[in-house]
Amino acid sequence: GAVVSQHPSRVICKSGTSVKIECRSLDFQATTMFWYRQFPKQSLMLMATSNEGSKATYEQGVEKDKFLINHASLTLSTLTVTSAHPEDSSFYICSAREDRANSPLHFGNGTRLTVT
Amino acid sequence: QKEVEQNSGPLSVPEGAIASLNCTYSDRGSQSFFWYRQYSGKSPELIMFIYSNGDKEDGRFTAQLNKASQYVSLLIRDSQPSDSATYLCAVSVGSNSGYALNFGKGTSLLVTP
Numbered sequence: 001g002a003v004v005s006q007h008p009s010r011v012i013c014k015s016g017t018s019v020k021i022e023c024r025s026l027d028f029q030a031t032t033m034f035w036y037r038q039f040p041k042q043s044l045m046l047m048a049t050s051n052e053g054s055k056a057t058y059e060q061g062v063e064k065d066k067f068l069i070n071h072a073s074l075t076l077s078t079l080t081v082t083s084a085h086p087e088d089s090s091f092y093i094c095s096a097r098e099d100r101a102n103s104p105l106h107f108g109n110g111t112r113l114t115v116t
Numbered sequence: 117q118k119e120v121e122q123n124s125g126p127l128s129v130p131e132g133a134i135a136s137l138n139c140t141y142s143d144r145g146s147q148s149f150f151w152y153r154q155y156s157g158k159s160p161e162l163i164m165f166i167y168s169n170g171d172k173e174d175g176r177f178t179a180q181l182n183k184a185s186q187y188v189s190l191l192i193r194d195s196q197p198s199d200s201a202t203y204l205c206a207v208s209v210g211s212n213s214g215y216a217l218n219f220g221k222g223t224s225l226l227v228t229p
Contacts, residue, residue, distance in 0.1 A: 025180045043222060049216055076215070091159075093117070097215075101211045102147070104165050105150070105162075105206070105216075105217045
């Protein structure tokens with residue numbers, strides 16, 4: 001089945017620093033990838049849609065200058081949390097769907113970000 | 117705002133019983149419906165999907181879809197303690213890979229030995 005790899009799985013950083021998270025589709029090409037965020041005991045909230053070769057589409061309330069997304073190739077998308085603050089501490093999960101009708105969303109293992 | 121509603125639970129069932137999880141959605145244009153299982157601290161894993169009215173069975177799991185009622189459910193037969201997790205209902209308004217999924221808040225299931 002389709003595999004999405006995400007790295008790192010866990011990161012602790014100091015307030016004001018930037019953190020980059022990588023997401024790769026290992027056995028399929030993904031023109032589109034999705035970044036979700038999940039706070040404790042909350043549902044997954046879509047942050048942005050990452051499009052290969054074009055700008056990402058951000059959901060309402062998500063700051064595009066704070067959460068930089070780069071979809072450099074058909075298998076790689078990166079999310080950079082810039083000038084991280086404690087309130088950005090969360091579980092960030094990338095995902096992608098295979099390019100066929102009604103394909104499910106496959107998730108990476110997620111990145112647990114803790115900003116101190 | 118496209119809503120996907122689930123009872124947060126917890127839903128507690130004894131081992132061996134049938135667990136029934138329900139989900140409603142607001143967007144009549146929704147085309148694909150998915151059930152994911154999420155263990156604490158982990159990312160969601162796909163259980164099954166359905167996009168036609170009726171039932172779809174896969175092992176101990178059965179998904180049921182009723183588009184007229186905007187309702188989708190998941191039945192887990194012979195529930196096991198390892199099934200204890202949060203079950204997420206997800207809906208897509210488009211069938212191709214460019215559409216994200218909209219998730220419910222999840223139902224917490226506890227299967228007691």
